[in-house]
Amino acid sequence: MNWTDERVEMLKKLWAEGLSASQIAAQxxxxxxxxVIGKVHRLKLSSRGRATASPARQKKSAASGGGGGGARRQRGGSRPVTASVGATALKVQFEEDAVAYQQLRPVENVVVPISRNLKLVQLTEHTCKWPNGDPLSEDFSFCGNDAGESSPYCTYHSRLAxxxxSERRRNR
Known part of the structure; x- marks a missing residue:
């Protein structure tokens, strides 16, 4: 199919009226x-008019109280809004609602152990192997505190490692 001048003009007219790419393709x-989307993009058509809703749709919208008067959803999440931005034909932007963030309380009974700062050759099977610092620096060391039989780390570093x-999923 070739894009003739008449078809391009019809595309521009329908796009300006706010018809969707599917509706334009059908017409x-x-x-x-x-x-249609590719041609709109190549023509760099950005400004669009609003498509008028059918009378049945307008009645349904008015009956449900969903008029366009700035009504916002009360629950969290986002609502997709199709808009034309710049040279993009159809770019979906999301109108975000405010989300309440949970504030975490610091745990009061955490004791950070004082590191013994052992070098690699000083480690044994029962010392904590948690690295401290940059391995390429001169002052690199390991925690060196007592580690349990089943872990390479002391109690504190085991909790970190x-x-x-359920904690990992919640932190994502």
Missing amino acids: LGGVSRNA YQPA
Whole structure:
């Protein structure tokens, strides 16, 4: 299918009226939605008019109280809003609602052990192997505190290294 001057003008007119790419493709015939989007992008059409809703849709919107008067959703999440920005034909922007963040309280009974700052050759099977600092620097060392039989780390560093799966999921 070739884009004739008449078809391009019709595309510009329908785009300015606010029709979707699928609606424009249906009216032009013989062209896909993606072809319309590609042509709109190449023509750098950015400003669009608003498509007028059908009378049945307007009645439904008015009956549900969903008029366009700045009504916002009360629950968290986001609502996709299709808009044309710059040279992009159809770019979905998200209107975000405010989300309440949970504030974490510091744990009061955490004791950070004083590191013994052992070098690699000083480590044994029962010393904590938690690295301190940059391995390429001269003052690099390991924690060196007493480690349990089943862990390479002391109690404090084990809590840092091994977090429960539920904690990891919550932190994402």
